[in-house]
Amino acid sequence: MAPRDSVTAQKIRRQSVGLPHQGHLSAASISPRLTSKADRPQGIKKGQQQHPLRRSARLDRLIEVHELRLKASRQPLPPPASDIKVPDCAHSPPTFLPPKPPKRKREAEQQLEPPSPKRPRTSCPRPSLQDVDSITYWTQTSHWPQGYFHENGEMSHLFARKKSTDSLRRKRSDSESSAPSSTTPSDQKSREEKSAPYRDPRYRILLEAVGSYMDKSELDITKESKALCRDMLTKEQTTPKDSIFSDDVFEKAYRKFQDRNEARVIQDIAQLIVPSAETLATFGAQHLDKLTESINEGWNNSIPVTKRRPQPDYSVGFKRSAFTDDQLKKLQPFVGDLTDNSFFMGTWYMYFPFFSSEVKCGAAALDVADRQNAHSMTLAVRGVVELFRLVKREQELHREILAFSISHDNETVRIYSHYPVIEGKKTMFYRHTIRKFDFTEQDGKEKWTAYKFTKSVYNTWMPAHFKRLCSAIDAIPPDIHFEVLE
Structure with a gap:
């Protein structure tokens, strides 16, 4: 070179x-260009190639x-x-x-x-x-990104689950071995059998172990919820004209069902304490057509919090037909088939239950009814919280009433509301006492109180609750496709 x-x-x-x-x-x-003599390196002459x-x-x-x-x-x-x-x-x-x-x-x-x-x-x-x-x-x-639920995996527990083979085999065995004259359907238990676990006072501790407390929280429900409960207690509602609760026959009728068993109490007065939502709809309350009810039927499509699933004497929730086709499509991954278990189901035909009632005889038995109702409504409130947590709106439910229950016998009524306390990813369930009273005292002055309150739940609280549920369902992304969990 x-x-x-x-x-x-x-x-x-x-x-x-x-x-x-x-x-x-x-x-x-x-x-660099060599444009001048000063810029040219030493030894290079002008014009040299x-x-x-x-x-x-x-x-x-x-x-x-x-x-x-x-x-x-x-x-x-x-x-x-x-x-x-x-x-x-x-x-x-x-x-x-x-x-x-x-x-x-x-x-x-x-x-x-x-x-x-x-x-x-x-x-x-x-x-x-x-x-x-x-x-x-x-x-x-207005909905979450396509990959949102596929990536984080936080909501995988919400998807519907197949019933275990052992559970299905046990049900078939029970139905085949029982005498037809003394049995309930295979997914139900007799009234005595279903109440047995709740007779133990320690069942309250069992519920607390899963975050459900038969008491109010430190802050209780919101002020707005308290005001709503007071309004529903005092709101005037129509009552049946001809019944054993009519003023002229009430005292005479009361003597006949006093000290009788649960079956007699249910037959004579249960629907005068807690009116049937479907019956009211049949007699013209069209806004109640979206509701369905169960009578002593096991919530076998629910995902339990304890070993035993609830089987309330009476419960109310929403029909499948209450929701639009688009809403049902969005719920499908979480509901599954008719035999699957879901956070959002009670029975196979009841979506998002929100009311339960238990009937007993004797004051001590009402404590058993309270435990049964607390169990049932824990699942009801949990389902709503999980729905709203799915769309990142769970804080809207903090200390808000999401369900009601009534425990009663032949003379005493206890009315409760149920609500969640949400702290981050942790949810605890509490109960607020609305009223406790003897409806036979003062010549039956309070005999229609529970009936009117229940109608207020149907007429005043339920429509707003249903609207809130639908808003959350509408926010679920339309592209969630997961297999039902085993």
Whole structure:
């Protein structure tokens, strides 16, 4: 190599070591022009022909890498996506081209020009709407991103579950071995058998172990909920005209069912304490057509909190037909088939139960009824909380009444409301006492109190509750497809 070529190459190498990280890199920055005598290296005469510049393969690679990085830096950065996984291109190693033989100056200038569109893409693809922050996505579309529930897995426990083989085998065995004259359907137990676990006072402790307390919380229900309970207690409602609770026959009728068993109490007065929602709908209350009720039927489609599932004497929830086809489609992954277990079901035909009633005989037996109602309404409240937690709105339910229950015998009534206390991911269930009274005292002055209150639950509280449920169901993404859990 000629001395002048050696000097020029060394100068170029010194300049290439400090390649800039930003800005435009051109051939001029690597091959400075020799425009004046002062700028020309020593030993080069004016008009003397210069030989083409030569560079090492390492310098070629540095220039190539810099061009790739410069192009990547011009791509717009995606917005933050805390809940959505996007392709991780930031940590991909840079693509180094294989060593090439030294090129002439014109070839080097062509190499430094912008790469051809056919060159493999090295930057992350531009993010779509699915890739943006999940909260922003929800505010723009009113539902969560497509991958939201697939990625975090936090809600997988909500999906419907298949009944265990042992449970189905046990039911078949029970139905085959029982005498037809003394049995209830295979998914139910006799009144005596179903009450047995609740007779133990320690059942209260069992409920507390799963976060359900038969007492009010430290803060109790909200002020608005208390005001609502007072209004429902005093709100005037129509009552049956001809019944054993009529003023002229009440005292005489009371003597006949006094000290009788539960079956007699249920036959004579149960529907005068707690009116049937379906009967009221039959007699013209069209807004109650969306309700369904169960009588001494096991909640075998629910997911239990204890070993035994509830079997209330009377319960009320929503029919399948109360919901639109689109809402049912969104609920399907969480409800499953007719034989599956779900957080949102009581019986196979009852969605989101919200009321239960238990009938007993004797003051001590009312404590048993209270435990049964507390168990049933724990599942009812839990289902609503899980629905709202699914759409990130659970705090709307904090200390709000989500269910009611009534325990009564042949003379005493206890009315309760049930509500959740939500602290982050933890939910606890509590009970608020609305009233306890003897409806036979003062010549039956309070005999219609429970009846009117229950109608207020149907007429005043239920429509607002149903609207709230529907708003949460509508917010469920339409693209959730999970297999039913075993």
